[in-house]
Amino acid sequence: MTLVIEAAVLGVLTGGVYALMASGLTLIFGVMRIINVGHGALVVLGAYLSFALFRSLHMDPFLSLVVTMPVMFALGVVLQLVFIRPLKTDREALSVLVTYALALGIEGVLGYVFTTNFVELRAWYETASFEVFGFHITWVYVFGFALCLTILGALFLMLYRTSFGGAIRATMLNRTAAQLIGVDVDRVAAIAFGIGVATAAAGGVVFGITNAFNPGSHYDLISRLLTIIVLGGLGSLRGAVIAALIMLVSEDITQVLISPVWANFVFFVILVVILIVRPQGLYGVRVRDRI
């Protein structure tokens, strides 16, 4: 039983990281109606940027976010301007292919620069742990969870308390109507994409400390992230956060109760069940032509 509780706690802590990565993905979908299949690759890219800073300047991975997040934000804006904006027709389908291509390109470049050997971000809190009620918890999970809470909190504040956040939400609700009331939707889209990519960088750091990764790691990541946002309901931030927690907790509990090799499988089982019961996801709305 203690093992199950420990697994659940760990699930919540890692769930926070996935919540952060998935919220960037679902934000991008909500604003632009595109699925960023390259999100996993961008997470891995963020991890590699921190890895490079650590290797050359011995910069602490969390501290390196001060550098990598703005860089990734700029990258996101550029990617949106160059590759997403030119898509005029059949955007949803084409964007999947374009972002898939971006993922392949990023994987190829990373493989060329860093080789395909697995690496890991290192810091003292990677292995050091503390004890609460007899449970051992490694510091990195706590730090990672705190970081994700902070960024998610900032994201929600920005969305619900600022006028720019209002513009984003208006664009998510109805692009044309937002345009009519004077929202510069193109600018909103570019910035939202940048924000999504910047959160990928933050997620990448925590992912990189808790997992060994290589340029090909993005396949596994993106399949999980996509499952999470479908479960939560495409475009719903709240849904993404809750879905991430559900997924990771059930994964970690399966790992303890059944076997580690089947832990991943739970993701897909939950997805299939949800699709049969509620195809629009937990917080999704069923709209004609959208689901």
Next chain:
Amino acid sequence: MSGTRTLAITPGRVTALKGLAMLLVAILALILPLIAPDPATTGMAVFTVMYVGLASAWNIMGGYTGYISLGHAAFFGFGAYSFGLMINHLNMAPGYLPFVLVPVAGLLTAALAVGIGWVALRTRAATFVIVTIAFMFMLQLLGENLVKLTGGGAGLALPYSHDWGGDFFNIPYYYAMLALAVLTIGVSWWIRRSKFGLGLLAIRDDEDKALAVGVPTRSFKLTAFVISAVLVGMIGAVYAYYVTYLYPQFAFDPLIGISMVLMAFLGGLGTVSGPVIGALLLEPAQMEFAYRFGASRLYLVFYAAVFLIVILLLPRGIVPSVADLVHSWRRRRQAGPTAGGSRNAPVSAGEEPPATAQQRLASP
């Protein structure tokens, strides 16, 4: 309509030209092993013809109905593994006989596709794309985890014929792949001409309206999905027999899934010849690149670049763009004021004179 001027491009002449080109390609494909018998060329030919079949099969679902599946590698790998398991458990002697298992693998894939399709087709557009990706990773994971059945990450070995040595080794597989590719193109062509195909195009244009005018969208979509999956599964079976060793991460490779999509897009989505042309252009180029830069993973960058260029510059693909050129040239030659009309309808089918599926449905 038949212009008799010497240089006029008439519909009759276009058809004749197309027929001639098809005949040439078919003859070339048939005698290729005689012209270039070296294993390097025939090996490349096996994979090229394999992708001709895969892209055409994918197009039956993705091109005609507009439902983009990025998870067709699931059916490819499933066909491959079911073939491998059957040949091993039946203790079949390698040779020509195991090819009879290919249709059986296709039938098994059909059963899987009905299940996956039933769940996945509850969703549309973006969600459908995601669900197909998820199913592909799910099957990959099953391949890795069901160690007793599949051998897991250690791989599954298949017997191979020692009689087919040297230059001959690739030949039986080449013709098997070619037969499947021809079958796929035939099925695709037949669907494109049938009322069923018309219904699929109507679904692509506007699914709700299609349902309203009486297209049984649910069963049509599922049928197209299953047909497409069966063909992919059979090609996967021949692939398994050819490579003789199956690993989950190579049989259920996301790159295979995305390659067929890219080829169909490059050639022209929803056309019969588009995926064929796309595969013929792309697969040899990709193999050459992987061969030269494979170790450095730079071939992925090449792949990404081709992909981006195709989608940003030629979003409709080669065949529809060329068809447009021909049409506008012909119109200029005729120079009649009546030649305008419905030409501007945004139909991406391209191979046929324009008219949206809905218009064609209305006038039987």
